[in-house]
Amino acid sequence: MATILCYGDSLTWGSVPNGGRYPKHLRWPTILNELLGKHHQVINFGLPGRTTIWNDPFLEGRNGLSYLQAALETFGPVDILIIMLGTNDLKRYFNVGAYEAAKGVEKLIEKSKMPNNHGFPHPRCVVIAPPNILSPTGAMAENFDGAIEKSQHFHHYYQDIAVHNKCLFLNAAGILQPSTIDGVHLDTQANAQLAQAILTLIKDKL
Template sequence: MINVLCFGDSNTNGSNPAGGRHPRDVRWAGRLQRLLGDDWYIIEEGLGGRTTVFDNPIEPHRNGLAALPGALITHRPLDYVIISLGTNDMKAMFHADARVIAAGLDMLVHEVKITDNRGAPMPRIVVVSPIHIKPGISTSGFIGFDEHAVELSHQLAGEYRRVAEREGCLFFDAAQVAEPSDLDQLHMDGANHAKFADAMAKLLRDDWAARH
């Protein structure tokens, strides 16, 4: 099977802007599994509040760099690792600009490269620049965001693309195909999970076909 680790935050976990969590068949990882079929194994590893490298004292255990090695070792050998993080790095408490957030992403990419893949070749890495945050986030229920995060979310794709090109990764700009709901300015509804999954399925299929 072609093993794909989806390592992300609440939009990978499937937080529903209307409350609760989307069912697995609505979440983009679950839809991706259906689209790609039985030859592929999609591993969903999303956690709300997860950052690239930052420790959040209000929400502990959200540091992506601390969690990624265990996930890589647990599920190896892996063919693809999709890294979909950065939104939570935009919280004001971290004082991180787009270049700093991209540097955190680069550390995650490096972690994938240095982790033994149980003798298999290093997995292909897909760098995902997250969907844009909508205005009004500072008055939402999500502690830590101010309105500057809206502007910052539009600056991230260029920095992420540079990391992907430098490190030989695939690049996917989620904001080109999906957006958050007006209900909470942050999370995708079912229709946008579907758009994300459809585009990701095409990227993976095309890349696999080109290399095999």
């Protein structure tokens, strides 16, 4: 039995475009668990607004680096750690781009390899470059001002980080795009597509 920890933001948590949360069976970590079979455990540890390493002045507890070690100990031993973060890093008040987001992911990878008090082995890391941001609508349009172009560079920098750190890599933008309803979050089809792509990537590694 493998334990797979999905460490992400609202795209992992299961945000419905323009508000709400999908029921469990429509979120990609749950779909992945169904595809893998009940003998494996896929844990959804997504949190809306989570960043790689940045402290959000308007949302408490969103710094991904601050909570990763606790998550790995809480759910450990973790066999595979799936990291899909960076979309929220592109909010305009952080004033960073895809390169900095990728470097933030690298800090998370490094954190996952740090010794722990329980003798847990280090998890195998899967780095997922988030999907490109489309034209954000509503309240998100202001938050993600300038983020559309920045997000188009996710795959390049994330792949470099993944290769350098010997991680598995998936470019989400190559298989899906966000809902046109809000330009950021995933519809049900995209959740299913992502789960299937991750299955293909990891099934031989379990």
